[in-house]
Amino acid sequence: MKAIAINRYGGPEVVEYVELPDPKVAPDTVLIRVRAVGVNPVDWQVREGYLDALLDVHFPLIMGWDVAGVVERVGAAVTEYQVGDEVMGYVRKDSVQHGTYAELVAAPVRTLARKPASLSWAQAGGLPLAGLTAYQGLVKALAVTTGDTVLIHAAAGGVGGLATQIAVARGARVIGTAGEHNHEYLRSLGAEPVSYGEGLVERVRTMAPGGVDAAFVLVGGGEALAASRELVKDPTRIASIVDVDVLAFGGHAVFVRPDAEDLAALGELADSGRLTVTVASTFPLAQAVSAQLLIAEGRTRGKIVLLAD
Structure with a gap:
């Protein structure tokens, strides 16, 4: 071969x-x-x-x-x-x-x-890899459910776009960070876009004055994790795929695992029209x-x- x-x-x-x-x-x-x-x-x-x-x-x-x-x-x-x-x-x-x-x-x-x-x-x-990362972070680690407001950093990327759809399918409100050229794309996925960079915390608080219930960090550098700590009511509901410092305050480090049941759940979401x-x-x-x-x-x-x- x-x-x-x-x-x-x-x-x-x-x-x-x-x-x-x-x-x-x-x-x-x-x-x-x-x-x-x-x-x-x-x-x-x-x-x-x-x-x-x-x-x-x-x-x-x-x-x-x-x-x-x-x-x-x-x-x-x-x-x-x-x-x-x-x-x-x-x-x-x-x-x-x-x-x-x-x-x-x-x-x-x-x-x-x-x-x-x-x-x-x-x-x-x-x-598979991106979808399982999104699913295991949101469903297994963060237990995102109906009524939650979730901040997803780098929401337009390969994992982020899938995470946005999974969170929306579970009844959550999604605020997603992305460059302005990706804002309309995020809206099409059901998210409320916000520009990343300096002033992110203030921009998110304008959208969610009481803060957010959970945050999923998909980008490194430390800024996204620091912003999440300021915005999330309970720091144990922060998950990161890039920064193990999240463990220091009770958050979750996510490293995707093969899982046939989780993968089948993604397939069901796709065939139901809730995930593409x-x-x-x-x-x-x-x-x-x-x-x-x-x-x-x-x-x-x-x-x-x-x-x-």
């Missing part, structure tokens, strides 16, 4: 489009013929070696954790899926080596759910470097996706 792999940490120059052996299919896995692969900031961060202190990495390393495709083979103990089923998954295993930037992916069933019929292949490929995936750009699998360079700029609205032939 063809795959995007690296043999050492480094910049774009270490990325190769190579022929590798087809994956082995364990008893609790299925072999997926890949149709689409979501590209996430963590992909280039792994490539650069920034997560080496946290994750067991082995070379040659096929990058990527998101996938959508068609089941081609099933392991001997698999009862959940059969050949021909359309699936999506966040295929993060105990060590990092056999990723999803490939024509074929062997995925444990615990990492998969059925592809929502309402989503295209590109949308389904872009949903904005795809900013697509690239052929062979052009994964271009996709990673684009996402590293940090200005993308929605998801960047690789499409397999």
Whole structure:
């Protein structure tokens, strides 16, 4: 099979489009013929070696954790899926080596759910990691529910746009930070946009004089976390995907986990019309470097996706 792999940490120059052996299919896995692969900031961060202190990495390393495709083979103990089923998954295993930037992916069933019929292949490929991050932050960590006012920092990004929709679907009022060029987009998702930067606290207090019930921090630098502490009534209802300092005052550090039930819940939201995936750009699998360079700029609205032939 063809795959995007690296043999050492480094910049774009270490990325190769190579022929590798087809994956082995364990008893609790299925072999997926890949149709689409979501590209996430963590992909280039792994490539650069920034997560080496946290994750067991082995070379040659096929990058990527998101996938959508068609089941081609099933392991001997698999009862959940059969050949021909359309699936999506966040295929993060105990060590990092056999990723999803490939024509074929062997995925444990615990990492998969059925592809929502309402989503295209590109949308389904872009949903798992970002969608699970949003869902687990808002639903599991913050317990957002009807009547809550939620502040979402970087609400127009890949995770932010999904988090906004999930919060709205749960009956919450969403105030989302974004550049002015993304304000109309946030309104289309059901959020009330607010510009980030100096004066954010005062602008949010104009919209919510009593403060907000919860905050989801999706951008680093410390400013968003500091603003959240001023605005949230109970600091234990702050969650961050980028800053573990949130733990110092009882908040939640969110690191997305594979979860078949959570992924199925996202699929149900999509098929009910309450969740969609904005795809900013697509690239052929062979052009994964271009996709990673684009996402590293940090200005993308929605998801960047690789499409397999």
